[in-house]
Amino acid sequence: MFRAEPLVKIRLLMLASEAADAALELARFGIYSPAQYAPEALSESPAEAYRDAWLEAESRVSKLVERCGSLPELTLPEGAAAPTLADLEELNIWLKGVWNACLAAHEGESRIQEEVRHLDGLEETMGKLERLNVDLAHLLRPDGLLAVNIGSLPTDSVKRVGEALSMTGSLVTTFDKIGDQAYAVIAGPRDRHEEVRGLLSQAGWRELPVPQELRTHPQAARVWLAEERKRVEERTGAECAAMDTLRGQYRTGLEEARLRVTLGRPLAEAAIVGVRGRGGLVSLSGWIPRRRVNESKVALEARFHGRYWLDVEEPKANEADQVPSLVHYPSWLMPFVPLVKSYGVPRYGEFDPTLPFAFTYLLLFGAMFGDVGHGAVILVLAAALYKRLGRTAWVGIAAGAVSMLFGLLYGSIFGYEDIIEPVWMSPLHHPNKMLILAVSFGVGFIVLTLLVNMRNRLIAGHTAEALFDSTGLAGLLFYLGAVGGVASMAGAVNLAAPSWMIAILGICIVAGFKWAETHAGLGERVLVTSIETLETGINLFANTLSFMRVAAFSLNHVALALAIFTLANGMGTGGHWLTIVLGNVVIIVLEGGIVAIQALRLMYYEGFSRFFSGDGIEFVPLKLVGVKQTVTPV
């Protein structure tokens, strides 16, 4: 839980024709994270074509599944083999055919919808055409000197089209606007009508066919419209039936295609980084957990009967930054993992801070926002939003519970300090004690982070940094000595002389280390050493004081409540309770939010930044997606 599982580097050499099956076999276990460690001689990327074909197939299958509605979860048949490149190419041809058939049906549906909209528009415009008070039959006469078009075009093109048409001697008159479409009549000399048509086709013009009936009698036009609607409805039914037929016709084939795409995914994903080859040989390289090596060997042997070569190697010390991190967390700790990962992924071998993070974060939140009532509201809200928030809701539930616990310790419920007796103490009445406690907690926290950093440095082989740097043993000596010295000055202990000696020793070692580490001219070396040494002291001092905010926020919580009570007491009964309720809502939303961020900030900047490089690589194993697993994954 505190550090990543030991991994080993593998290189699996085998026949190119069996690469997809090998990737599938490794993906069944979910233990193989691909990375590029193939021998230099294998300079080709044989799986790229496979990946391209797979991507095409996957995209088509996804689109088709989207059109067909949900399909059941796949079950992997025993001994199922991954598709070859030729299989995928063949599948792509079939899928393209199916997609085109579906697309034609879908386009048919779209056209019908457009037709329905068109009829709606026509019906609406008909009334307006009637009011145009022109003889449409005469106006639209095909043998007249005037060529007339009635139709629609995008509203924002009207001006431009009008200007362009004026060059052909034509006029535009808009008589209606529906959505972003303007309905217009265009009239111009017939001998330039071709020019007008060319322009209109560029302008997104849609001709409005004015039926013969509309040109004669409005009543006849309405009958025509009703008949048209009936015809469109019939076509809608026919298109729906066609889509249903298609779904039925291709469903089995589509499920088979989905299975093939699922089986091809491992090699297609491994191809991004971990597959190299030459001729008929391929190498899959990457990382797997050391404890699963034998299991993998057995599975590969059972499948390939010796037609492979598996090279297993421990990571070298200088490879630590390339090894992915695989950390197992208990399920109750999982909700806190994203909060740590949002800062960064621990490097392989580094201390994983998730567990201390969870405890310390909750402790700080509770200490800053201790109230039985407010905590209960947060707890209930988080529980109520569980379905929407998922696992993250547990962070809210735990924070609410800890807030309630501190509420009991502080004797505070919805800001009232006189309803329950504090089990421990009220922050408002003991501010100095709260401040001392907060700073003491900060000292303990910073010491812990320095110790963790020392451990991380030692494991990474940076012994000098672990011992002499400002975040190593020397920094720790300086810090403890300085804390002892300040505590002695405040009269808390009587260790002034030895404390200051330790602090001076620590800072001198730090300065010596900075001097040795700076490779520059004398002046620059003096400057860098003095500034960086000074920075060590200032940073540690500032980081410690930063924890005063824990006490400040616990006081702030009570003070905010007092302000609300003062406001409420100046009002009548109705106003009083309204103010109390609204005030508590403000406290929960505003102060609760601020405290949640402050606790996170303390963890990130006073804690993680000292020991957590956060630039690790996450262990992302190849997995079979969307199928029932038969083998225990990582």
Place this chain on the structure above:
Amino acid sequence: MSAYLNTRVSLFSGRLWQPEDFNTLIKTPNAEMAEALAERGLPQLAAGFDSLDHRSLEQRIISEMLDETKVLIRPLTGAERNFLIYWTERFEVSNVKTLLRGKMTGERPAALLNRLTPMGAFGRLDVQDLAHAEDVSELLRRLEAGPYSGIVRQARRAFEESHDPFILDAALDRGYYEGLAHRAQPLENSAGASFRRLMGSLIDRINLVWLLRYRFNYNLPPAQVYFLLVASHYSLPSSRLRELAALGSLEAILVALPDSLRGLMRDVNDIPGVFASMERAAVETADKVLHSGAPAISRAFAYLILRERDLRSVRAVLRGRHLGLPTADIRLAMYQPSEGNA
């Protein structure tokens, strides 16, 4: 913030190339080319400068442009930021055109994806998804549901009517530059004459060259030509463009240009010549704005115009040398004056 941007632009302007730098580059031996480019702050071009893959060179040039734009927009907000971000989007519109052409020719998604320009942080399109569209209609519908819906909508309708790839390209280009002019409007009010001059030189050049190409290379009728131009209020306002589109020859159009543009067209008798003259004038305008006390956004825009022109000239040199072209032809491709006139 404008002080920061001004300082940043002044620092960047040191990277701009002078005519003699191009002369030196043309003469630089192959063995020293990588070093010469790296010294001029173009390490991305130095690596693999002699590559046969001209698309990779183009992609690296655009990548450099995007990196510099990213730095320049950092202190900007509101209309200024929107404008410079939109200025980078022409590379993405170019990706849209590549996707459309690829779909028309039935190109495989992987090959198509390789030809696209990586937009980095400026990318707004899900190119993986778009490249896997089955045909142009599906691609256009997907694009219409994305960030370029405004530009694509009209292009789709026009394409559905005509099925002419030229119409599609022309509609996309017009849509993009209409959008640029629209976003420039508030800046012309706030940043004043300098910004207006830059926009004017850009839109006038585009309109005049498009007008000539559509009219005499594609033989479109005047009304159609006018419709495909960008609405403008600069030296060639809409009324003047209508008049010019109605004229029947290149010479007549050049004679009918306003004085400010007619002066640039002396000795010009073909469309590439018009383009080169307008380009030179635009570069001079940008150079003046960059070296003046103009508002920071104008100077930043001027710098980007000049920088892009420099990088394209460098590309012309590299590709010209690679193809073994004579120096004179390389200069022609760069629209650079000869050594004697430089």
